[in-house]
Amino acid sequence: DSGVTQTPKHLITATGQRVTLRCSPRSGDLSVYWYQQSLDQGLQFLIQYYNGEERAKGNILERFSAQQFPDLHSELNLSSLELGDSALYFCASSVSPTYNSPLHFGNGTRLTVT
Amino acid sequence: AQSVTQLGSHVSVSEGALVLLRCNYSSSVPPYLFWYVQYPNQGLQLLLKYTSAATLVKGINGFEAEFKKSETSFHLTKPSAHMSDAAEYFCAVSDQGSGNTGKLIFGQGTTLQVKP
Numbered sequence: 461d462s463g464v465t466q467t468p469k470h471l472i473t474a475t476g477q478r479v480t481l482r483c484s485p486r487s488g489d490l491s492v493y494w495y496q497q498s499l500d501q502g503l504q505f506l507i508q509y510y511n512g513e514e515r516a517k518g519n520i521l522e523r524f525s526a527q528q529f530p531d532l533h534s535e536l537n538l539s540s541l542e543l544g545d546s547a548l549y550f551c552a553s554s555v556s557p558t559y560n561s562p563l564h565f566g567n568g569t570r571l572t573v574t
Numbered sequence: 575a576q577s578v579t580q581l582g583s584h585v586s587v588s589e590g591a592l593v594l595l596r597c598n599y600s601s602s603v604p605p606y607l608f609w610y611v612q613y614p615n616q617g618l619q620l621l622l623k624y625t626s627a628a629t630l631v632k633g634i635n636g637f638e639a640e641f642k643k644s645e646t647s648f649h650l651t652k653p654s655a656h657m658s659d660a661a662e663y664f665c666a667v668s669d670q671g672s673g674n675t676g677k678l679i680f681g682q683g684t685t686l687q688v689k690p
Contacts, residue, residue: 462617493677503664503680516675550617557676559606559668560625565617 463487464566466551472572478539481569483551485532489564491515491557492534494526497568498547509534510557541573576601576667578648580681588689593637593652595684597665600646606668607648608678609639613661621663624648635659660688 463486473479485492494506496519505518509528520526523541528534538545548570552563581596599605606625610618622633629641639650648665662685666678 462619464617491676502682505677505679508675508677516673516677518677552618554676557674559670559674559676560623561676562608562620562623563618563676563678564620565610567615567617 462564462566464551464553464564466549466566466569468569469567470570470572472574473541474574475541475543477541477573478537479541479571481536481538481549481551481571483534483536483553483566485534485551485553486564489553489555490532491554491561492528492532493552493554493563494520494534494536495550495552496547497550501547503550506536508557515557538571543573546571546573575671576605576669576679578607578665578667578679578681580663580665580684582684583682584685584687586687586689587655589657590654593650593655593659593686595650595663595665595686597639597648597650597681598646599648599665599667601667601670603670606670607639607641608666608668609633609637609648609650610664610666610680611635611661612664612683618664621650655686655688657688657690660686662686 465484506520508516609621665681
């Protein structure tokens with residue numbers, strides 16, 4: 461168990477809808493990362509927060525947004541969903557945003573858009 | 575910018591045989607490298623990391639990796655495969671090109687099949 465908790469585990473929704481994915485980092489970790497995993501794109505970095513502030517942005521669509529709350533949990537909001545958004549979304553956390561600080565991953569949320 | 579390339583999307587070995595998963599990196603600065611394993615329906619689990627302290631890095635479950643600067647490689651090995659090693663393995667490099675974020679750039683992954 462990595463200590464990173466993601467809910468829900470599975471999400472099935474229709475095109476055009478909006479969903480929220482939730483992540484609780486490991487105790488003591490201040491940095492949260494969101495990744496998208498799909499068969500064709502592999503693991504793609506979406507966005508990172510550190511102690512409540514956005515730290516880095518990757519290949520995140522404008523329809524997607526995220527935030528980190530004062531208790532350090534994070535939410536990833538996906539709106540106007542398209543079939544192509546179906547993927548596994550991972551949250552990871554680390555103690556600090558440094559080069560040698562390993563990321564600890566949750567078990568992911570599998571999103572299916574129909 | 576940093577990147578990693580995993581050679582071979584699928585590797586099949588017999589139980590008890592040597593496991594060798596290949597990873598080559600590209601980096602203009604000394605890299606920080608990681609190997610992760612993903613079992614079915616689970617998240618990624620850290621196997622080991624290289625942070626320049628030693629070129630041979632030992633990880634969990636009997637895995638190790640050797641950093642070779644001359645070959646820009648960080649291959650993952652295990653002397654004797656177990657059935658439980660069947661999983662997908664990812665090589666990753668810490669992105670040092672966009673400030674101190676700690677985010678990882680992953681390879682495409684290698685699926686390891688272990689035959690009885």
